[in-house]
Amino acid sequence: MRALLAVIHRDLLLVMRRKSEVLTALFFFVVVTSLFPLGIGADTALLRKIAPGVIWVAALLSTLLGLHRMFAADYQDGALEQLSLSPQSMVLLVMGKIIAHWIVCGLPLVLLAPVIGIQFDLDAGSLSVLVATLLLGTPVLSLLGSIGAALTLGVRGGSVLMSLLILPLYIPVLIFGAGAVYANSVGLDTSGHFSLLGALLILALAFVPWVSAAAVKIAIE
Amino acid sequence: MRALLAVIHRDLLLVMRRKSEVLTALFFFVVVTSLFPLGIGADTALLRKIAPGVIWVAALLSTLLGLHRMFAADYQDGALEQLSLSPQSMVLLVMGKIIAHWIVCGLPLVLLAPVIGIQFDLDAGSLSVLVATLLLGTPVLSLLGSIGAALTLGVRGGSVLMSLLILPLYIPVLIFGAGAVYANSVGLDTSGHFSLLGALLILALAFVPWVSAAAVKIAIE
Amino acid sequence: MINWFKLSSPSTFYPVAGKLIPIFWTLAAGFGLAGLWISFFVAPVDAVQGQGYRIIFIHVPASWMSMFIYLVMAAWAGLSLIFNTRLSAMMAQALAPVGAWMAFLSLWTGALWGKPMWGTWWVWDARLTSELILLFLYLGFMALQASIDNRRRADKAGAILALVGVVNVPIIYFSVKWWNTLHQGASVSLTKAPAMVQTMLWGMLLMALCFWMYSIAVGLMRVRAIILEREAHTDWVRQLSEVKN
Amino acid sequence: MLEAHGLCCVRGERKLFSGLNLRISTGNCLHVRGENGVGKTSLLRLLTGLSKPESGEVLWCNQSIALDPITYHRELLFLGHRDALKEDLTALENIQMYAALDDIDLSQEKFLAALWRFGLRGRENLPVNCLSAGQKRRVLMARMLTRQAKLWILDEPFNALDIQAVHELQNLMIEHLSAGGLVVFTSHQEVKIPNVQVLEL
Amino acid sequence: MLEAHGLCCVRGERKLFSGLNLRISTGNCLHVRGENGVGKTSLLRLLTGLSKPESGEVLWCNQSIALDPITYHRELLFLGHRDALKEDLTALENIQMYAALDDIDLSQEKFLAALWRFGLRGRENLPVNCLSAGQKRRVLMARMLTRQAKLWILDEPFNALDIQAVHELQNLMIEHLSAGGLVVFTSHQEVKIPNVQVLEL
């Protein structure tokens, strides 16, 4: 437990050292969602219709962008080797890194989503569903992402390859997440979507840290 | 001139060594454009309407993803220092790197765009306009991107910060690019858009290499 | 005749700024009080928009200042790049947050105005969009400077970014404008405010002056803090009365 | 006590060494020598468990290190060619962070004292990327002091150090040995440590 | 002929040295010494023009290097702490790539001969990330041979090299000097090069 906190603390400290880093995942989210109206046009009805999809895709992409940071820097300067030599189970260390990633890249999105929603003219009901789906979904994104980040360690062009590996895994989250918001906006029941998202989260929590730890070990061998 | 070719050759060789890298910008483009129908739903009329915007935004994001590669690796292992000590003007070297980036990240998009366009049910006229705008626009993206890549060299979290710096600069390209396709689809004249895109390209070609070279020099000082 | 070169060294500028700050605060407060009085008690109700239009008295000044400050900031940045003067880089660094706040206020008040007038918090109109992008440019500038440890490098990198931004702001503005006129959203049309009544104009002018003076005052305060931080190890800082024990 | 039986190491298609046995007991020191590329680094990585041997096994206290790596790692300190310091954090933060991960509780003063001992006074709070090549290695020396491990495995620890720092590191190693520690290291330079075993690869 | 007048170097808030003058003429060699962190690397970077001095100037053939960096760089070879090799490319590709950028035309055999001279026979086509620490430095030595520059500025070139390679590098430097070259280098080890000037920082 102490080691878990130590890893989280260390990663957050590293992020804080570059103050900008705390905000950049968030900024990226805002900028991408703002690009769409520019590309598509200012028709409010149209925008409202595509809003859930756009916001979810943007959330997905901004989580993705921060992913390479999870292990890559530590791998390159040999710190990951040192971590794996510390008397802690790798699973714990990986879990700590995932949590730190979520705090930096996931949580801010959840908090900011309402503002973006307003830009797309969503109503209050849709906004609350959106936030709830993001709250359940972004941890899954961080968890699944860690697998890709670990698998592509030390592979040049890794960050792009990683996106490629992970995006297919992200698709269920995207579909249920955006689906729930859409269902709500047309007055359908959303509990099905939510329980599926919850199930994904539990599944991911149960298995992913082990998988990622194994992948990390393979990478440093 | 020989140095320009040498830089291009070197960068392409490095990319080829990781074969996956050649394809990943392209795959990313494909995956992002395919995510949208998943997030938004399969309504053909709606998809056709948002197609130009989505394709252009995807092109923009996939150019962005490869950008950090332009200088970062060379900076970290000291090769950029060595390049700047070679008896060549920095502007030339930077130009070479920009061209190499475009060949890897821009050109494939142009070639693949028609296929994506068909997925969104665009007609032949729109497709050709789309390809033409991409052909004019993606070099501008590579050029402008090099500024951000150079400015964020050695800055931790650089790749996310870079997106933040560059995306605002990309907006005119996005607007004219997507705008031309849209205008064509509603039967308006597109020559205005094209001449603006061309003007942007010429402007960028004339100024950006110098700006980026200055930024690179600042970074290695 | 003031010796400008002498004034451009942080050590001489620091005390001068200290003396100027209260002056600008007084000016800001004076213009502000007068402006507020006019905006709430003199300016008549607007025929179309009712009392809601009074937001104009802060919205327009904030919008103007956000754009104006960017220009000033870029000018300082350019000076620092060309002449390698320390003070101008510090000026640019100090102005960025002020400008960012102004851009934020413009967006905030605009959104709060848009809801009653247009029925929506936000539309993708040229002016609004370019204001949003301006905010991003400010934030990018600040983020870039914050993430580079080496001060000299941070200054130069920031200066390059600011100058690139200056070239781009008009391009962005016109591109968004043309884009918007091509396929405008049907829901809203931006009508200009009805012909300004004389008193309204005065109120706006006074408030704009207030914002201007405020920006100068806060900018100077920030510059002083930055000077102290950066020159902490020089002799003249050690000799300062506020630092000496 | 560290033992290795019949170690064989293959990199790519090249067999670097095979049938290598070694045995180091408490208070002893092993200097692995050999020309560039002969496989010193590869051997050390086998001993830490970072990579697995083609055949053979490594024993710590008569138990294979693959069985219970966590207990083994609790007693182990490995320094490689790369310094594994976070460039954005300060020297102090770096060694504190490693201590937290290694489950070591020390007061702030101890850390500072360790850094000062190796000439980093006044540089504790400088981000590591501002330090010179030798100063980075000195931070690692401070970590050796605070890590409190029994077995040290050091890959060319004398690189980039100036003459005085080389002396200090030798003293540190001698101290560690006389306190019952074990040291395995590689170096191309001559090293003055009493009764050191040499393994020529 | 390399000259420096009144060089002053400031890093962060620390003044590393000031008023430093030096002058090296053809066929001469300067060994910059000093403890870790004294500013050797910083001085070398000033001499290459990679960073600008706070005050003072560096002259090459009586002309400030800031005026015409390209001509200066044509005569200059700088090797730093980092090896600047692309890990994905092979040793051969690495030196060929640098030659292309440096405007040097050599046949493939010349490059191979250079690599072989430094014991990399059989490893020319291995990606650099498979090479050992010392072998990477040997690739740099091969580059010194093929670069054909007049002025060599080398930052701790003897690091990670084994004894034999150290000898070879010394011979290489002596050869270069007797052919009318100039060398500036740093090293914490003793170096056997005839009539070397020493600069203690």
Place this chain on the structure above:
Amino acid sequence: MWNSPAEFFAMGGYALYVWGSFGVCALVLLLEPLVVRARFKAIVRRLKQEQLAEQFDRESSQ
């Protein structure tokens, strides 16, 4: 123009928007200088401490 304070605060039904704008605006304009001043004071305090530390150093070395 205003008949009662209540009417003034109601702003003809636009209270939320008008006071939301003016309120946030006032908040920002007041808080920003306060934050800057706090930062300034913190810097001065740090500088003072450093000088004290140096004095001690000098005295103890003598």
